[in-house]
Amino acid sequence: MITDVIIRVLAQHWPAILLSVFVGWLVRNRYHNGLNKYPGPFLASLTDWWRFIDVYKRRPEVTHIALHKKHGPIVRLGPNTLSFSDPEAIKTIYGLNKGFVKSDFYVVQQSTVKGHNLPSLFSTTDNDFHMQFRRCVNSAFAMSALVQYEPFVDNTTKLFLKQTEKLYIGEDGEAKACDFTRWLQFYAFDVIGEITYSKRHGFIEHNEDIDGIVSYLTKLFNYVAPIGQIPLLDRLFLKNPLYLKLSQWGLIDGTMPVAAFARARMAERLPALQTEKAAILPTSEKPASLKVATPDLLSKFLAARTARPQFMTDTLVQTMAVSMAFAGSETTAISLSAVFYYLLRTPHALARLRQEIDEAARQGRFSDYETGLVTWQEAQTLPYLDACVKEAFRLHPAPGLPMERIVPPQGMEITPGVFVKGGTIVGVSAWVLHRDESIFGPEVEEFKPERWFVDEEVVKKVEVEGGDEEAKRKREEEEKRIKTMNGHMLQFGMGSRTCIGKNISLLEIYKLVPSLLRRFEVSLLSSFSFQCLVVGGFGNWKEVANEKKQNRSNSMIRAESGRLLMLGLLSRITLLRGLR
Numbered sequence: 001m002i003t004d005v006i007i008r009v010l011a012q013h014w015p016a017i018l019l020s021v022f023v024g025w026l027v028r029n030r031y032h033n034g035l036n037k038y039p040g041p042f043l044a045s046l047t048d049w050w051r052f053i054d055v056y057k058r059r060p061e062v063t064h065i066a067l068h069k070k071h072g073p074i075v076r077l078g079p080n081t082l083s084f085s086d087p088e089a090i091k092t093i094y095g096l097n098k099g100f101v102k103s104d105f106y107v108v109q110q111s112t113v114k115g116h117n118l119p120s121l122f123s124t125t126d127n128d129f130h131m132q133f134r135r136c137v138n139s140a141f142a143m144s145a146l147v148q149y150e151p152f153v154d155n156t157t158k159l160f161l162k163q164t165e166k167l168y169i170g171e172d173g174e175a176k177a178c179d180f181t182r183w184l185q186f187y188a189f190d191v192i193g194e195i196t197y198s199k200r201h202g203f204i205e206h207n208e209d210i211d212g213i214v215s216y217l218t219k220l221f222n223y224v225a226p227i228g229q230i231p232l233l234d235r236l237f238l239k240n241p242l243y244l245k246l247s248q249w250g251l252i253d254g255t256m257p258v259a260a261f262a263r264a265r266m267a268e269r270l271p272a273l274q275t276e277k278a279a280i281l282p283t284s285e286k287p288a289s290l291k292v293a294t295p296d297l298l299s300k301f302l303a304a305r306t307a308r309p310q311f312m313t314d315t316l317v318q319t320m321a322v323s324m325a326f327a328g329s330e331t332t333a334i335s336l337s338a339v340f341y342y343l344l345r346t347p348h349a350l351a352r353l354r355q356e357i358d359e360a361a362r363q364g365r366f367s368d369y370e371t372g373l374v375t376w377q378e379a380q381t382l383p384y385l386d387a388c389v390k391e392a393f394r395l396h397p398a399p400g401l402p403m404e405r406i407v408p409p410q411g412m413e414i415t416p417g418v419f420v421k422g423g424t425i426v427g428v429s430a431w432v433l434h435r436d437e438s439i440f441g442p443e444v445e446e447f448k449p450e451r452w453f454v455d456e457e458v459v460k461k462v463e464v465e466g467g468d469e470e471a472k473r474k475r476e477e478e479e480k481r482i483k484t485m486n487g488h489m490l491q492f493g494m495g496s497r498t499c500i501g502k503n504i505s506l507l508e509i510y511k512l513v514p515s516l517l518r519r520f521e522v523s524l525l526s527s528f529s530f531q532c533l534v535v536g537g538f539g540n541w542k543e544v545a546n547e548k549k550q551n552r553s554n555s556m557i558r559a560e561s562g563r564l565l566m567l568g569l570l571s572r573i574t575l576l577r578g579l580r
């Protein structure tokens with residue numbers, strides 16, 4: 001009887017009922033967890049579709065900077081999401097043992113194998129699993145291991161310099177236009193291939209996107225950035241149950257091209273490992289298939305597998321190898337592009353860096369006067385280079401979105417007096433924090449490598465005025481200012497989930513920039529800002545780029561996925577007369 005009545009009412013009034021449920025859902029979202037007291041766009045408080053669309057439009061960092069400027073240190077970006085810009089917040093959110101876990105934004109980035117999610121070191125949301133995993137592989141990324149990887153970087157860098165000359169300098173020495181971002185992308189992918197497997201993918205040799213790896217990852221980033229704002233959508237698309245089932249039954253092979261490359265390299269080495277505990281044997285006793293002249297990352301992951309077989313399975317070794325390409329290529333390419341972009345846009349900075357490099361060359365401080373290659377040690381003696389790299393990291397950090405974490409169940413005081421309930425998603429955007437004038441000083445939008453030095457003029461002036469003590473205090477103040485800036489750089493993240501490949505990427509950047517500048521003159525043809533409005537709009541981007549090329553205003557800033565912001569340059573490269 002009652003059921004009949006309910007069915008009748010539903011049938012008669014379903015539009016009104018649906019509308020009430022929808023309005024109820026919006027009201028619930030608005031007041032969820034008491035977050036309605038925080039400012040932000042009204043629509044963002046009602047639905048995550050607001051941030052989905054913002055990221056889909058590809059410049060979320062611009063939105064976040066503007067919102068924090070308007071509303072202050074806390075901005076509501078979604079019904080359950082807060083963005084913080086207060087420097088105090090980073091200690092709480094990313095601090096060790098605070099109990100925060102990565103949000104489902106990262107689950108969207110997990111690949112699937114045979115229908116099952118495959119959490120990587122980067123994408124796992126399980127802190128215990130992460131701790132064990134990181135312990136297994138940590139030593140492979142230590143500063144001391146860097147020396148072992150330098151020869152790999154040298155090989156690729158020498159080839160890169162050679163190919164740059166071959167491809168972009170005409171017979172008569174005339175410069176040809178070069179899509180520098182793409183060229184640097186090829187470099188970063190090949191270096192990671194060489195460090196991981198002692199084998200390059202072959203991007204630089206062939207000057208092409210081998211197996212479509214770069215475009216595959218670009219598409220993937222274009223997918224994960226917006227979908228990560230509403231992770232449930234992933235269940236409708238890439239991780240929909242039907243697709244996963246078909247994959248489990250082997251009817252679909254969703255293997256990514258990078259994973260196929262990793263699998264092939266593992267297959268070359270695994271048979272030998274299975275018969276012998278070879279990975280931990282001294283090199284002289286290893287079977288030939290395992291003898292890599294210098295230990296690469298794969299050999300270290302395989303050694304971890306032999307040392308801790310209960311945890312470090314074949315699957316985890318492969319996951320680790322694949323995530324090197326995922327986490328280490330685009331990020332490094334973006335950062336390298338940023339360094340060159342800002343140098344080319346700031347002629348006095350480029351001139352000062354060239355002067356520093358020339359000076360070092362004249363003093364015979366470089367060991368290689370044949371190819372132009374600069375060693376890591378030599379690069380460490382170039383302070384202006386260091387300042388330029390830091391300033392590029394500050395202005396253009398690779399992670400374009402706040403690094404999301406979930407507040408532990410008991411809730412947490414994120415900044416003094418601001419208690420946030422458990423389950424709320426919180427994060428800090430490097431783009432916002434790096435523009436905090438209280439930390440980085442005035443003119444935060446300007447590329448000013450000088451901000452990374454003690455202001456000698458100020459110190460001298462105080463000395464001249466007879467204040468030795470005062471000058472000493474001023475110098476200490478300046479040193480403290482620089483230390484504070486260093487402590488608030490978020491381009492590599494912070495805390496237990498900080499970038500494990502930081503040292504490797506620094507090795508690449510600090511070597512390539514001076515090596516390239518010793519040998520070539522690079523200039524920017526022109527630049528324009530480009531926003532692609534179509535998701536997966538790689539084709540669309542290309543069209544616009546080609547159009548611009550034909551108009552000969554061919555240089556571009558390419559805004560990629562929200563997570564990673566790609567900076568594109570179409571540059572002119574000229575060979576320098578005489579190696580610096």
Ligand code: HEM
Pocket residue numbers: 121122123134323324327328329331332335397398399403404490491492493494496497498499500501502504505506
């Ligand atoms: C300039 C280049 C790079 C930048 C800007 C960068 C940035 C980052 C950031 C921001 C995170 C933390 C993400 C978060 O907390 O949400 C991260 C994590 C990670 N990065 Fe990098 N990265 C770079 C290069 C590399 C390289 C070269 C590798 C590998 C060889 C690598 C491997 C990883 C891995 C495995 C993680 C996860 C670490 C963990 O959760 O324990 N990265 N990276």
